[in-house]
Amino acid sequence: MYSNPKLPEGINTSKEHPLKEFSILLIGALALIVIVTFALGFFGSYLAGKIPYSAELKIASLYDPPDNNDSSKSEQALHAYLQQLADKIARAEHLPEAMKITVHYLDGDTVNAFATLGGNIILYRGLLEKLSTENALSMLLAHEIAHVKYRHPIKSLGRGVAAGIAIAAITGSTHSNALGETGLLTTLHYSRKMEQQSDEEAMRVLYKLYGHINGGAQLFKEFQKMREQQDLGESPALFSSHPLDQQRIDNFKRMATLNQWKTTGELTPLPDFFSIKKTEE
Amino acid sequence: MDQIIITLVLISLGYFFGRHAEKKHYRHIIEREELMNALPAMASRFPPVGEKFEQTLVSGNVVIANDYFKTFAAGLRNLFGGKVSSYETLLDRARREAVLRMKEEAQALQADYVFNVKYETTSISKGKNNRLPMIEVFAYGTALKKITP
Numbered sequence: 001m002y003s004n005p006k007l008p009e010g011i012n013t014s015k016e017h018p019l020k021e022f023s024i025l026l027i028g029a030l031a032l033i034v035i036v037t038f039a040l041g042f043f044g045s046y047l048a049g050k051i052p053y054s055a056e057l058k059i060a061s062l063y064d065p066p067d068n069n070d071s072s073k074s075e076q077a078l079h080a081y082l083q084q085l086a087d088k089i090a091r092a093e094h095l096p097e098a099m100k101i102t103v104h105y106l107d108g109d110t111v112n113a114f115a116t117l118g119g120n121i122i123l124y125r126g127l128l129e130k131l132s133t134e135n136a137l138s139m140l141l142a143h144e145i146a147h148v149k150y151r152h153p154i155k156s157l158g159r160g161v162a163a164g165i166a167i168a169a170i171t172g173s174t175h176s177n178a179l180g181e182t183g184l185l186t187t188l189h190y191s192r193k194m195e196q197q198s199d200e201e202a203m204r205v206l207y208k209l210y211g212h213i214n215g216g217a218q219l220f221k222e223f224q225k226m227r228e229q230q231d232l233g234e235s236p237a238l239f240s241s242h243p244l245d246q247q248r249i250d251n252f253k254r255m256a257t258l259n260q261w262k263t264t265g266e267l268t269p270l271p272d273f274f275s276i277k278k279t280e281e
Numbered sequence: 282m283d284q285i286i287i288t289l290v291l292i293s294l295g296y297f298f299g300r301h302a303e304k305k306h307y308r309h310i311i312e313r314e315e316l317m318n319a320l321p322a323m324a325s326r327f328p329p330v331g332e333k334f335e336q337t338l339v340s341g342n343v344v345i346a347n348d349y350f351k352t353f354a355a356g357l358r359n360l361f362g363g364k365v366s367s368y369e370t371l372l373d374r375a376r377r378e379a380v381l382r383m384k385e386e387a388q389a390l391q392a393d394y395v396f397n398v399k400y401e402t403t404s405i406s407k408g409k410n411n412r413l414p415m416i417e418v419f420a421y422g423t424a425l426k427k428i429t430p
Binding site: 001002003004006009012013014016018019021022025026028029032 | 307
């Protein structure tokens with residue numbers, strides 16, 4: 001009269017394997033995170049470009065610029081020369097009056113140079129002693145000054161901050177300091193597009209100053225040589241923010257033919273005190 | 282990085298142990314349900330007419346916790362919405378286990394039926410973050426034992 005039927009299994013539960021659902025959800029969530037981070041980074045970069053330069057200077061003043069405290073006489077002369085060359089290039093690039101370029105020379109073996117917030121440009125001895133002409137040095141300075149001109153440091157920071165906030169919101173971590181601990185001291189990451197924009201601006205200025213672009217490509221060749229020596233091999237183009245060295249050299253040649261810039265011409269030697277540092281070692 | 286590794290380890294541990302425990306539990310439930318089928322549990326509030334019964338309140342209670350893997354999957358589900366299939370088995374097992382325990386109590390009283398069966402479901406971990414979900418299911422009813430004159 002009264003009975004409980006035996007119910008078939010699987011009425012109240014899903015038969016689907018739990019890992020299948022899990023992997024679909026996980027891929028979806030990761031894709032969402034990537035899209036949100038990229039989108040926020042993009043808008044962060046865009047909005048940061050709208051920050052007035054005076055505000056950027058205030059942000060930059062939060063950090064101490066890296067300077068050698070005990071600079072020798074030869075180093076002071078070198079620094080003055082670099083600063084004067086940078087000012088000349090800044091004028092050639094038509095930098096606004098408020099955008100002051102400050103050159104910092106660091107006595108380090110690192111083969112690197114970078115532009116950062118507030119018009120600060122950091123040059124390492126390691127890179128400078130590899131350059132043999134003023135033309136190559138001008139190319140380097142013009143490249144870094146172009147970063148400042150196009151507001152790349154603040155755009156890069158804006159992108160980093162926005163993406164960092166997105167990641168902190170998703171992972172729920174509250175420890176992250178949005179501006180970072182060493183904002184000015186570390187190299188900001190510029191996109192490949194930014195690097196190319198700066199390369200092209202630097203070439204324009206090189207031509208304007210010297211009437212030819214001879215010697216400009218030495219910079220890229222030095223980077224290429226260094227990487228070959230280190231035997232690290234170049235990382236795949238997709239992951240590298242600096243366009244691959246060979247690509248930069250090719251781009252240099254392409255730009256030259258496109259604009260009919262002279263690729264030969266007299267090279268300007270570097271001043272004598274420039275090499276003093278090297279012989280002292 | 283450390284956090285990611287810890288999470289991955291917890292997820293895989295949750296998956297393997299949780300799945301093993303669930304399969305074992307289901308086997309146990311199905312086995313006992315077949316045995317307990319002789320004692321019907323009805324939702325009806327009215328006992329069979331024309332007979333006299335001894336009436337006793339019987340109940341069964343169970344608490345089951347979710348494993349880390351399922352909780353993580355349900356958390357991902359929160360982003361997109363939809364059927365939270367990882368919680369379905371948890372509730373299914375809890376309800377069936379609670380009824381079985383109730384029936385076992387009725388059986389010990391030599392009852393013929395359990396009438397007016399009801400469930401209460403409570404989330405023990407309700408509202409607490411960073412805690413694995415835990416549910417309690419309480420099944421209760423009136424055990425009826427025929428009085429032979």
